[in-house]
Amino acid sequence: MPTISFERFYQYEELSDLLHDYAREYPDLVSLESIGKSFEGRDIWVVTLTNRKTGNAQDKPAVWLDGNIHSVEVTASTACLYHLEKMVSSFGSDKAVTHCLDTRTFYICPRVNPDGAEWALGEMNRNVRSSVRPYPHEDEQVEGMKVMDVDGDGRVLYMRKPDQHGPWKCHPEEPRLMVRRAPDDFEGEFYRLFREGEVIGYDGAIVTHNIPLEGLDLNRNFPANWAPEGKQVGAGPVPLSEPETRALGDFISSHRNIVIAVAGHTFSGILLRSGSNTPDQDIPVNDLRAYKKMGEKGTSLSGYPAVSIYHDFRYHPKQNIAGGFDWVYEHLGIYFWTIEYWAPHKAAGVDMTKTPYSDWLFDHEEEDDLAVFRFFDRESPGKAHVDWYEFEHPQLGTLEIGGWDVLNSFHNPPAHLLEKEIACFPDWFVYQALLTAKLALVEASATRVGDRAFLVRLVVENDGYLSTAGSDKAKANETTREVVAEIHLPETAALLRGKAWEELGHLEGRVAMMASPVFMATGFDAMDGRSSRAKVEWLVEAEPGTRLNVKARQERSGMVEATVICT
Numbered sequence: 052m053p054t055i056s057f058e059r060f061y062q063y064e065e066l067s068d069l070l071h072d073y074a075r076e077y078p079d080l081v082s083l084e085s086i087g088k089s090f091e092g093r094d095i096w097v098v099t100l101t102n103r104k105t106g107n108a109q110d111k112p113a114v115w116l117d118g119n120i121h122s123v124e125v126t127a128s129t130a131c132l133y134h135l136e137k138m139v140s141s142f143g144s145d146k147a148v149t150h151c152l153d154t155r156t157f158y159i160c161p162r163v164n165p166d167g168a169e170w171a172l173g174e175m176n177r178n179v180r181s182s183v184r185p186y187p188h189e190d191e192q193v194e195g196m197k198v199m200d201v202d203g204d205g206r207v208l209y210m211r212k213p214d215q216h217g218p219w220k221c222h223p224e225e226p227r228l229m230v231r232r233a234p235d236d237f238e239g240e241f242y243r244l245f246r247e248g249e250v251i252g253y254d255g256a257i258v259t260h261n262i263p264l265e266g267l268d269l270n271r272n273f274p275a276n277w278a279p280e281g282k283q284v285g286a287g288p289v290p291l292s293e294p295e296t297r298a299l300g301d302f303i304s305s306h307r308n309i310v311i312a313v314a315g316h317t318f319s320g321i322l323l324r325s326g327s328n329t330p331d332q333d334i335p336v337n338d339l340r341a342y343k344k345m346g347e348k349g350t351s352l353s354g355y356p357a358v359s360i361y362h363d364f365r366y367h368p369k370q371n372i373a374g375g376f377d378w379v380y381e382h383l384g385i386y387f388w389t390i391e392y393w394a395p396h397k398a399a400g401v402d403m404t405k406t407p408y409s410d411w412l413f414d415h416e417e418e419d420d421l422a423v424f425r426f427f428d429r430e431s432p433g434k435a436h437v438d439w440y441e442f443e444h445p446q447l448g449t450l451e452i453g454g455w456d457v458l459n460s461f462h463n464p465p466a467h468l469l470e471k472e473i474a475c476f477p478d479w480f481v482y483q484a485l486l487t488a489k490l491a492l493v494e495a496s497a498t499r500v501g502d503r504a505f506l507v508r509l510v511v512e513n514d515g516y517l518s519t520a521g522s523d524k525a526k527a528n529e530t531t532r533e534v535v536a537e538i539h540l541p542e543t544a545a546l547l548r549g550k551a552w553e554e555l556g557h558l559e560g561r562v563a564m565m566a567s568p569v570f571m572a573t574g575f576d577a578m579d580g581r582s583s584r585a586k587v588e589w590l591v592e593a594e595p596g597t598r599l600n601v602k603a604r605q606e607r608s609g610m611v612e613a614t615v616i617c618t
Contacts, residue, residue: 052076057133057470060125060463062172063093063165069132070096070161077139079103080152086160087298090184093165095298100138101156110610112487112515113156113308114480115385117299118315120269120376122167123178123462126392127315130473131161137477147481154609155484158306164269164295171458176200176207178458180285182267182293187280194252195261201247202442202452209454210245211439212447217241222417227438228424229454230417244454250446258447270314272296275378276328276371283373290374303379307531307606310487310521311345311386312379313480317462319409320394322349322357323364325380325387327372330361335523341386341486341516341562348482352475355390364409384525386483393464393472399426427460430468435460488515488560488608490534493584495601495613497591504547505617507589509536511603513558519608520557531606533557536587539600544617549589555603559583593617 053072061069074083080102085094101108116134118127138157141148162168170177177183177199191197200207211219211229219242222228232241243258250258268285277283277290291297303309324342331339346357358364360372379385396411397403399422406415427435439453455461464472491514497505511534513519519534520526533554540546559582591599595617602612 098159115312117160120163124317179265186267195259198248212450217243253446271374273378275381278373318393319391323389384522431465486516492611497615544593547590555585
C-alpha cells in the first residue's frame, strides 16, 4: 500500500511515485494520467477517483480539486493527497464515502505547477510567485537586489542593516521581531530590511528590489475577465498562454460532467466563492442559494468563513482580480471555490474581526505581529523565524541575516500541524459531490395497446439538490446539454410514434424548491417536485416478448437505463 506522511511535503519525483502507487493499489477506484507538461517538462498529474464497477467516470457528476498553482503553497497539494487517501481507505466502511464513489467522480490535480513547487522545495530554494518561465522579459534587470541564498545555508531569509532613516524597528518586547516604524516614531534604532540576496551594480547609496525575472502568475492567466500586464500584473501575454493553464483549461472544458471546482491555495483560512468580478446581484438566485448551502457546511466543518471574492476579498479596494480560476463559473457555469488553507494569525489567537481576510496582510497592529511570532517561536522554534546572525555582505558590508522563512511559516503550517489543518476537508468535498444532480429511474414500462403495438414509457427524476444543468449560470450560458431520452429497438421492431432521441429540458433540483414552513403556511405552495421529473412515451410495433432498451442521460447528472419487455 502507498506509504504517505502528512507531516512533510513531497517533491516531484516522490509525489509522482505516490500517485502511481495509489493507481496500482486501488485499480477499481484510482486511475492516473498526465494532462500536459509544465514549462520545464514535468508531467501535470490528474487522478480520476470513482468506483469503476458502478459506471464510467464520465457518466457520473464530478468535482474537480486542485492545488499548488502558486509555487510555495504546498499545503494545498498535501490536502489533495489527504483527500485521496481518506477516500480510498474509507471506501466500503464509510457509508457517505462509499455512496459518493459509487455515484460520483473526483478529478484531483495535486500539483498544478510542479516547476514552481520544485524550485521552492528543492536545493535551490527559490520562492517565485508561480510559473518559473521568464516573463514579461527574458533578460534580468541589470541593477538592483537579486534575491538568492547569499550565505549558502539553503534558505532565503531577510537581511537587516541599521539605518536611522529606515522604516523598520525591533519590537519593544521582542528584539528578534521586526515591525513597521510608526508614523510618529523619531527615537530609537531603525533598520533597512531587504530580502536576502546580492546587489547588482550597487552604487553605494541606493538598493532597489528588482521585479522578479519569473513574473508570471498562472492564476491570472485564465480567460474570464483576463486583462493585459499593464492592468493585471503577471497575467501572461494572452489567456491560457502557459502550458499549465492550457492543460487545465483543456481538461476541464472537455470533461463536461464537472459540476463543482475547488482550487487550493494558502493562506488566510477562508473559503472564497464566485465571483472575482461579479457582484452577488448579478449571480442567479438559485446559484447563490447553492453557494450559501455549500459555504455554511464548509464553515461548520473547518471554521473558515465563506465569502464572496468580489465583496469581501480584494488585494486593492478599487481593483478586481482579473484572469482567475473562477473562469469555470463565468464561462462554464461550474460552481467555483478557492480554499485559502492555513491562517497563522488566527492560529496565534489574533482577533480576525478587527481586520479580516486579505486586509490583515496590509494593515494590522504590532500586537498581532508579536502574537504570531510567539506562536511560531513555540510551535516551530528556529525554523519559521530564524534568529538574526551577523554576515559580511559583499556589497552592503556588515549586516544580519534572519527573520521569517515564509515557506515554513505564513504559507504553510508547521509540519506537526499540517494534517490537523486539512483533515476536515474531505467531508466538505464529499458533501459538495453529493449536492450534484443525479438522474434516477422512476418508471420504465411497455404496455400492450394492440396486437403488436406497445406504449413504452420512461419517467426519470432528478434525485439531487442541484439542477441537472449544475447551475443556472450554465443554463444561461448554454454550456451543458439538456436531459436526453433514447430508445433502442431491435431490427424486428419499429417506432410508430415518438423520437428515438429526444431532449427533455433540464430538471430542477431541491435548491429551487426550498420553502420554509412559514412560507408554505401562508398559502403559497412550494414547488411540488414535478419540474424535477420528466416523462417520455413511444409507440412501438413489436412481437410480444421483444426486449427494448431505454435510456436517459445528461452530462452533469449521470445516466439511467433499463430493459423493458413487451408483454
